[in-house]
Amino acid sequence: MKSLQHTGRLKGTLSIPGDKSVSHRSILFGAMAKGVTTVEGFLQSDDCLSTIDCVRKFGVDVAVEGESVTITSDGIENWVEPDTILYTGNSGTTTRLLSGVLASTNFASVMIGDESIQKRPMKRVTDPLRQMGADIIGRKGGNFTPLAIQGRELTAIDYPMPVASAQVKSAILLAGIRAEGTTIITELEKTRDHTEKMLRHFGVELDEQDKTISLRGGQTLTPAHIVVPGDISSAAFWLVAGAITKDSEVELANVGLNPTRDGILEVLKNMGADLSFDSADSPSHEEIGTLKIRTSSLRSTEIGGSLIPRLIDEIPIIALLATQAEGTTIIRDAEELKVKETNRIDAVVTELKKLGADIESTEDGMVITGPTPLTGGKITTYGDHRIGMMGAIASLLTSTPIELDDPECIAVSYPTFFDHYSKLTADSH
The missing domain is CATH 3.65.10.10 (Enolpyruvate transferase domain)
Structure with a gap:
């Protein structure tokens, strides 16, 4: 815990x-x-x-x-x-x-x-x-x-x-x-x-x-x-954190910008995020760059079709992002979420509802209406690293603390996640 x-x-x-x-x-x-x-x-x-x-x-x-x-x-x-x-x-x-x-x-x-x-x-x-x-x-x-x-x-x-x-x-x-x-x-x-x-x-x-x-x-x-470039799926959590947290500015270095993986950047831009990035010369076979995100006034969007494979792992944190956007965000064509580490459609909807989000599941995705203030509570991770990180980022918004039942599961993809959480919150002072 x-x-x-x-x-x-x-x-x-x-x-x-x-x-x-x-x-x-x-x-x-x-x-x-x-x-x-x-x-x-x-x-x-x-x-x-x-x-x-x-x-x-x-x-x-x-x-x-x-x-x-x-x-x-x-x-x-x-x-x-x-x-x-x-x-x-x-x-x-x-x-x-x-x-x-x-x-x-x-x-x-x-x-x-x-x-x-x-x-x-x-x-x-x-x-x-x-x-x-x-x-x-x-x-x-x-x-x-x-x-x-x-x-x-x-x-x-x-x-x-x-x-x-x-x-x-x-x-x-x-x-x-x-x-x-x-x-x-x-x-x-x-x-x-x-x-x-x-x-x-x-x-x-x-x-x-x-x-x-x-x-x-x-x-x-x-x-x-x-x-190996930095993982854009890991960077996505801090991109969302920077966009939804008041008076924030976060810079992310050495991020992979492979065009088949950069759907999160398109979504953020479509939602009005204050996002910029600089490409760098790649020392290997993958594109890299530096991303900067600032607190943003967000609007809803629709996500589906060919965009889904470019951000399938980022949908849990995109759902949290959508709770803070004006209007109704629709995520569709994401049936693949049902066969990830857990059924991520059900897991995301269940856990965000606990926090007060206006979110409903569909056969192939979810519908989220915002902006909605979030309360704290106990997040069940289902042993899924991305659900765990989504819950941790939600704690930047909630009126009372978030409790993660299995924080260790995050080490599957991001063993230094909590160190980075502490760095960004400490540096803000």
Whole structure:
């Protein structure tokens, strides 16, 4: 349990910790490549450490010194069969991407995650991998972990994606690298493209035409140096905090500005936020920049369609933002929220209602009317880091303290979150 309340302004500069999606991929791709890969800005969160723990079980050497990581590997073709079960913790990224990688190995492996992962749907990954020839067994026909994977030689497929999911896309691409033929994926909507960008950085050739990606099989990864940008999903919480807290000004440095991830910036602009940003030269393969946000007079907006994949992880904090905007904000086309760490539609609506928000759930999103003063209370996080951070940011507005039932869950993606909360509230004095 953690009690939080702050009635003053926010002031200060934060260096946002490394992007979780990029950190996962840097470890996994470095382990697949033959040679030495180095990583700067690695996010030492629980999820990313799960990926490191798994690849070490294949005989890959991973040395971690703070935010610097060195991966020394003999290449995926020389990975050894793990002698224990692969535990992926709370990480859907680890579980799904690793499924695609393991499908083409020459050994058997078993993956299991925590209680949350054991409820998250995996057929969206196991079905296309089976079409490629993968041998995968799991609960409910392969829809839930544990997953047992016997590596096999794979054949490329032409796959129209039934869901907009970067994790599914990435799993198929990673299987396609070692498959016979050319793997073709057509997306419903363009999703985050960290995998495509990083594969090129590791020397893999891909072709992208609109929403279609083609990858020729039989390629190998060459070692690379990766600089991980700050996570815009983490930055989003402070962007909202700065916009809704009186007399505030917050600067966020080293933020990833990948166009497939910057939907939160579009929403803030559409709602009238006092937001500015400066792009910087990227030392690696991802765009970066500095963001500045000030207290803002906000108006409602509608969020849906192709914008959703660009901000799916930010919807909990956007819902809080909407409680302070003039008018009715509508979020639609966000069914994917139902199969995150928890059902985030239900969780967000339930917890914000406790605080006095005018919010209702719909089949594919929510409707929020504001501005509404918020009271304090006990927030149930459901073990979901983003619900926990949403509750913590709400404490900047509430008339009485917010109590988080499980603040530790935030370490999944943002282990220094409370340090940064303290810095901004302390600097304001």
